[in-house]
Amino acid sequence: MKTTLANMAKGSPQHTIIWEIGKLISDMSMSPASSIAPYNATGLVRALEKQIGDILVIRRQNDIHEFFSVLVNHLATESASRYMFKNCSPVSSDDLTIRNLDKSCMDAWERFHKIDYTPLVDSVFGQNIVQIQCGNAKCHSITHNYEPFMAIEVPVPVHAADLPTDDNTIPDAARCISNYMTENSIINSVGSEREWKCDSCNECHVSKRTTKIWRCPRTLIVCLKRFTMNKNARGGLELKKVSSMININRSINLEIGNHVINPSMKTKYALCGVACHSGTTYGGHYYSLVRKGQTWYFIDDNDVQTITRFEEFHYRDAYMFFYNVMAQK
Numbered sequence: 001m002k003t004t005l006a007n008m009a010k011g012s013p014q015h016t017i018i019w020e021i022g023k024l025i026s027d028m029s030m031s032p033a034s035s036i037a038p039y040n041a042t043g044l045v046r047a048l049e050k051q052i053g054d055i056l057v058i059r060r061q062n063d064i065h066e067f068f069s070v071l072v073n074h075l076a077t078e079s080a081s082r083y084m085f086k087n088c089s090p091v092s093s094d095d096l097t098i099r100n101l102d103k104s105c106m107d108a109w110e111r112f113h114k115i116d117y118t119p120l121v122d123s124v125f126g127q128n129i130v131q132i133q134c135g136n137a138k139c140h141s142i143t144h145n146y147e148p149f150m151a152i153e154v155p156v157p158v159h160a161a162d163l164p165t166d167d168n169t170i171p172d173a174a175r176c177i178s179n180y181m182t183e184n185s186i187i188n189s190v191g192s193e194r195e196w197k198c199d200s201c202n203e204c205h206v207s208k209r210t211t212k213i214w215r216c217p218r219t220l221i222v223c224l225k226r227f228t229m230n231k232n233a234r235g236g237l238e239l240k241k242v243s244s245m246i247n248i249n250r251s252i253n254l255e256i257g258n259h260v261i262n263p264s265m266k267t268k269y270a271l272c273g274v275a276c277h278s279g280t281t282y283g284g285h286y287y288s289l290v291r292k293g294q295t296w297y298f299i300d301d302n303d304v305q306t307i308t309r310f311e312e313f314h315y316r317d318a319y320m321f322f323y324n325v326m327a328q329k
């Protein structure tokens with residue numbers, strides 16, 4: 001993703017966000033120090049305030065997942081005029097169902113990305129096939145949606161009882177992904193079952209949805225849903241942080257047929273970074289764990305240290321995982 005951003009920055013107009021990101025990447029690569037002074041980022045902060053300040057208040061605490069989404073979407077708009085839309089090659093398969101799915105997914109991909117296409121699309125966006133089965137016993141019709149995603153947003157088990165098995169081991173990111181991909185009821189923002197309106201019978205019923213991946217991105221981003229809306233004692237809604245312990249997988253192998261439908265995808269990923277959030281919903285601090293080659297670093301403002309014992313970190317803080325696809329299938 002860093003290479004993609006650096007390439008996009010080349011030839012971009014000065015003081016746009018992507019130009020400032022390119023300059024920051026260049027300054028950081030050339031500096032012999034383990035951290036750079038905040039004034040190196042003032043140009044980027046100014047560009048962010050100017051370009052996306054109407055969506056996010058840049059100098060206040062923001063949610064990193066929301067910030068990342070707004071930034072990627074803005075970069076698409078800012079840089080899209082310099083790029084031509086590029087779709088993938090069709091999947092080679094003897095299976096007619098796969099070829100039909102490929103056609104539907106490619107059409108949906110083009111509709112979504114044609115206007116705002118940049119190389120970042122191929123880097124961080126994937127595509128899900130979401131299947132919804134109508135909960136009306138007289139209907140049960142099945143609907144498919146082909147949805148792009150920038151991050152897989154997976155629920156975090158709050159208690160051991162939320163896990164699909166009865167063991168009490170600490171869940172990991174891979175298990176959260178598997179849970180998210182099994183058949184689940186459609187829920188609302190506070191986690192209750194929500195009725196879904198079916199186009200076939202035109203009725204609203206509690207219905208099931210199953211999510212599978214069709215297109216795997218080069219950088220798979222997994223975001224834990226640590227911030228959820230809950231009903232408080234007075235019946236109002238309150239944003240809460242779920243601080244459940246999560247083990248960090250150094251690699252993830254998505255299974256063709258189980259997690260991924262498209263048989264031509266590369267599905268093995270290696271962890272390259274973790275964005276961590278300490279604190280509560282109302283005040284907290286971000287730090288990160290970043291891999292360079294085989295060495296892991298703990299980066300907390302200007303405190304940069306080599307990690308010798310990865311297992312000792314506070315996995316209650318792990319919030320977003322960044323996995324790079326591995327070369328082999």
Ligand SMILES: [Zn+2]
Pocket residue numbers: 134135136139140141198199200201202203
């Ligand atoms: Zn129906």
